[in-house]
Amino acid sequence: MDDIARLLKELEAELSRCARCGMCQAVCPLFSETGLEADVARGKLALLDGLLEKLLDHPQGTMDRLNRCLLCGSCAVNCPNGVNVLEIFLKARTILSSVMGLSPFKKVLLKRILANPDTFNRIFQWGIKFQKWIVKAENKTIGTSSLRFSPPFLGKRHFVPLAPIPFHQRALSAKQAISSFRMTVLFFTGCLIDKIFPQIADAVLKVLHHHQIDVIVPKEQGCCGIPAISSGDADTMDQLICHNLEQFEGKNFDFLITACATCTHTIKNIWPMMVRDYSDDVKANISALSKKTMDINQFIVSKIGRKEGPPMPFNDPCTITYHDPCHLKKSLGVYTEPRTLIMANPQYRFVEMAEADWCCGMGGSFNIEHYDLSHRIGNRKLENIRTAGCQVVATGCPACMIQLSDMLSKSGEEITVKHPIEIYAESLKSLKQ
Numbered sequence: 181m182d183d184i185a186r187l188l189k190e191l192e193a194e195l196s197r198c199a200r201c202g203m204c205q206a207v208c209p210l211f212s213e214t215g216l217e218a219d220v221a222r223g224k225l226a227l228l229d230g231l232l233e234k235l236l237d238h239p240q241g242t243m244d245r246l247n248r249c250l251l252c253g254s255c256a257v258n259c260p261n262g263v264n265v266l267e268i269f270l271k272a273r274t275i276l277s278s279v280m281g282l283s284p285f286k287k288v289l290l291k292r293i294l295a296n297p298d299t300f301n302r303i304f305q306w307g308i309k310f311q312k313w314i315v316k317a318e319n320k321t322i323g324t325s326s327l328r329f330s331p332p333f334l335g336k337r338h339f340v341p342l343a344p345i346p347f348h349q350r351a352l353s354a355k356q357a358i359s360s361f362r363m364t365v366l367f368f369t370g371c372l373i374d375k376i377f378p379q380i381a382d383a384v385l386k387v388l389h390h391h392q393i394d395v396i397v398p399k400e401q402g403c404c405g406i407p408a409i410s411s412g413d414a415d416t417m418d419q420l421i422c423h424n425l426e427q428f429e430g431k432n433f434d435f436l437i438t439a440c441a442t443c444t445h446t447i448k449n450i451w452p453m454m455v456r457d458y459s460d461d462v463k464a465n466i467s468a469l470s471k472k473t474m475d476i477n478q479f480i481v482s483k484i485g486r487k488e489g490p491p492m493p494f495n496d497p498c499t500i501t502y503h504d505p506c507h508l509k510k511s512l513g514v515y516t517e518p519r520t521l522i523m524a525n526p527q528y529r530f531v532e533m534a535e536a537d538w539c540c541g542m543g544g545s546f547n548i549e550h551y552d553l554s555h556r557i558g559n560r561k562l563e564n565i566r567t568a569g570c571q572v573v574a575t576g577c578p579a580c581m582i583q584l585s586d587m588l589s590k591s592g593e594e595i596t597v598k599h600p601i602e603i604y605a606e607s608l609k610s611l612k613q
């Protein structure tokens with residue numbers, strides 16, 4: 181109850197900064213589809229004014245309206261008053277969930293499964309064994325499949341299936357015979373890269389080793405906690421923060437690196453934002469970690485000094501475009517660096533798509549709960565990718581990769597979806613093991 185009172189107080193102070201100017205309307209991908217004032221940040225903030233009374237009067241309606249949001253941060257980055265909209269939404273969801281409780285489905289998913297990395301991994305292990313019986317291939321270029329029999333809540337998605345061996349189970353390649361490493365980084369893999377896109381983790385290791393960076397990969401690392409806190413489950417988020425801090429303990433590293441825009445944003449911005457009654461030591465640890473956390477593209481460009489390569493006369497370069505993940509550009513200000521790494525590979529010709537930073541519509545659990553709306557928002561992105569006339573679309577977030585793969589595959593496109601670090605890694609010579 182103390183926590184809720186504290187959160188309500190923090191919320192009130194932040195809400196008072198909103199001038200109701202409506203500048204957030206034009207940039208909201210949700211509003212652009214629905215035209216509903218209730219969907220835009222201004223409408224949600226008005227709803228949260230006097231939350232305590234609304235909690236008592238109409239908690240479910242308040243929660244439903246608050247959940248209609250991609251947490252993309254477009255409103256926050258365009259707010260002239262600097263209202264921290266995402267912080268308000270996450271804290272409000274936490275208050276509402278504490279009062280109303282989670283649905284039985286979310287309780288099992290978040291508290292029983294996600295909060296326990298070992299259980300989470302074992303369930304995926306079963307998924308890998310059984311998926312061959314329940315999925316059928318859809319688009320070979322993109323590598324998507326669909327379920328033979330779709331449960332209603334999954335819709336008729338095209339998805340990239342689980343990797344046969346998750347990254348954390350691989351025997352990591354032996355350290356390179358490099359006598360003097362420039363520095364040491366800790367690689368936080370993230371669930372989607374670990375279980376669906378382990379080739380991105382391979383590319384990260386290849387690039388880091390190429391640049392003589394020593395890498396620590398804690399084997400037992402867990403989820404960053406974003407699915408939990410997006411549902412207002414601050415307890416599971418806490419559990420995962422503590423679990424991960426334990427995995428990092430005693431390890432000496434200069435930077436924590438991720439290749440997932442959402443994991444970077446979560447560890448860097450959300451962990452310190454959602455800190456609860458931790459000891460001073462833990463608070464200091466989270467704050468120090470936040471400062472050391474970086475996206476892989478940003479790390480290679482800013483710390484290693486990698487620049488675009490000279491244009492090489494490839495007869496038939498592959499045309500590539502780039503989609504800016506909201507959490508990378510709007511929440512972390514990283515957008516030139518992935519382009520720099522793509523342009524460092526002379527086998528590709530880079531073309532900028534229109535509205536590269538318009539949200540793809542994924543929004544994590546938003547895509548599960550509002551698939552049709554998510555798809556409608558994604559259609560604008562799909563059109564822009566098509567118009568770019570590319571063979572490959574790159575993006576720095578595995579969640580965006582899932583959405584783009586689904587959209588492209590369902591519309592029958594033959595456009596591959598990759599991470600910029602894969603493109604950059606392709607340009608490097610293979611390392612001798």
Ligand code: SF4
Nearest residue numbers: 198199201202204259
């Ligand atoms: S959140 Fe910011 S942009 Fe939106 S109405 Fe309030 S002050 Fe204006």
Ligand code: SF4
Nearest residue numbers: 208249250252253255
């Ligand atoms: S976070 Fe994104 S979807 Fe949510 S209100 Fe802001 S702009 Fe709209």
